[in-house]
Each structure stands twice: as structure tokens, then as C-alpha cells.
Amino acid sequence: MHDSVKMALDETRTLILGAQILLGFQFQAAFQNRFDSLPTHARAMAAGALGLMLLTTGLLIAPSSYHRIAVDGYSTGHFLRMVTYMTASALLPFTIAFGLDVAIAAEHILDGNGRAGGAVGAGLAGLALVAWYGTGMMMKRHIGTAERHAAGMRRNRRVLPPLHARIEAMLTEARVILPGAQALLGFQLVIVFAAAFETLPAASRLVHGAALLCVALSVILLVMPAALHRIVWAGEDSERFLSVGGALTAMALVPLALGLAGDSYVVIARIAGPRTGAATAIAVACLLYGLWFAWPMVMRGSRNA
DSSP states (O other): OHHHHHHHHHHHHHHHHHHHHHHHHHHHHTTSTTGGGSOHHHHHHHHHHHHHHHHHHHHHHHHHHHHHHTSTTOEEHHHHHHHHHHHHHHHHHHHHHHHHHHHHHHHHHTTTOHHHHHHHHHHHHHHHHIIIIIHHHHHHTTSOHHHHHHHHHTTTOEEOOOHHHHHHHHHHHHHHHHHHHHHHHHHHHHHTTSHHHHTSOHHHHHHHHHHHHHHHHHHHHHHHHHHHHHHTSTTOOOHHHHHHHHHHHHHHHHHHHHHHHHHHHHHHHHHHOHHHHHHHHHHHHHHHHIIIIIHHHHHTTOTTO
């Protein structure tokens, strides 16, 4: 069971490594020199793609917080099913955002031909849907029956893995979360030197500064378990380290959600105005805190966790 849980977390890590590229692009695009010259529909597409990538990031990180908060690092059949549903759900907004980003770039490359750009974006999004959903659904009809049956038999199992496996899972959870913080922190540090940043209202610059501090704190907390494990425990297994590292990993999500919400305000306010930016930031904060904290806490101790 614990090997299956580790593999499931590694798969979400693979997906978020791909998602961080688009997430970083979405945050930076609004501050590029030519962004203001884009047609209204292209800027709206960029804003929509940002929202979809934030949803994707929230869904991909959710299994890590759920494993830490709801099931205390246990390996359960219900958790494995939840990871399957969450990753499958995350691929849909990922695909749409991917198509929107490609459509914006293609339209610009093709001298403002919106129809051709849209066709290119839709074509690549369709190809991604076939590759990520269609191929698996077709293969499922002919192979994998025995493996799916074995997974179904473990649905109600709940196993406490060995200490080493639990520590490995906790460190993997930190590695799942870190790329999202990394993508945002890179944007935050670079964007202050962009010419467009100087034109932002004072409120947006202050929000960006606060968001930068939140994400920097999140990165510090995410790196801290690895540093403590090496310095304090010399890399050896320890229940105390597992407890401390797990708490630090979960705590890192608190400022990370604030940082994502804060810079969502900055970007959307630049595109659509401060009111829309504020509404977006509130929605992002509610979404992330709901996925990462409220839902796992509600499910904590439940037989369906």
C-alpha cells in the first residue's frame, strides 16, 4: 500500500512540474511589453487561463495536504482513489489553459489572425485530451482489468507504513508543493524590474510585496524539513522528525495560498480592474484553503478518508 501511495504522490509531482511552466507564464504575461497591445479577447483568454492554472495547481497539491492532514500519513485505499480522481480532474483545466495559451501565442505569431490562432490552440488541446484521457479510456477496455480489480480490493484497507516509508512520503509531499511556490517566487522577484510594474497603482505594488513575503516564507518552510533531517538527525529515521517535517509542510501551504491569491489580484486588476481583481483573489483564497485545509479537516477521522 505504501508503495502505491508513494507512486501516486510522485505522479502528482510529475504533473505539477508541467503545470508550473504554464503558471509562471500566466503570471508574467500581463507584464510583458506587448501585452497591452493584445486585443481584448486575447487578454480575457490570458485571465481565464490563469484562473484555470490556479485551479489545476490547487487540485494537484490537494492530495499532499489531504495525506498529511486527513489520514496522518496512513496508506489507505480511499486516499489512492481520491488521488486518481483529483489528478484526472486537474488535467481538464490544465488542457483548456494549455489550449488558450497556445492560441494567444499562435495568434500573435500569425499577425493577429484570431481564427487561425484559435484553431491551433484548439487542435493542441484536442490532442492533449486524446493523449491524456482518450488513449487511457480505449486501453482500459482491453487491458488492466486484473490490476484495477486488485486496486478495488484494497479500497477499505488502512495501513500504517514503516517509519522510513512515512518519512519518504512526507518529503515527497514537500517536493509536490515546492514547484508551485518556485514558479510564483520566480515571477515575483523578476517582475519588479519590468517597466509595467512601475505603472501599477500603489495598492497593487503593496499587495505584490506582501505576496512575495508570503511565498518566500512558504519556500523557507518547505526546504526546512530536508535541512533539519540532515543537520539534526544526520539523515536517520525519527518519529520526531516525521512530526516536525509534516507540520512544516502543512504550514507552508498557509502563506502559499495567500501569495497565490495576492498576485492573482495584481494580475487580474491589471487586466480587468481592481474590483475584478479583488473578487478573483477572494475566490482563489477560498478555493485553495477549501481544498488544502477545510476538506481534509472535515474528512479527518472519517472511515471514507
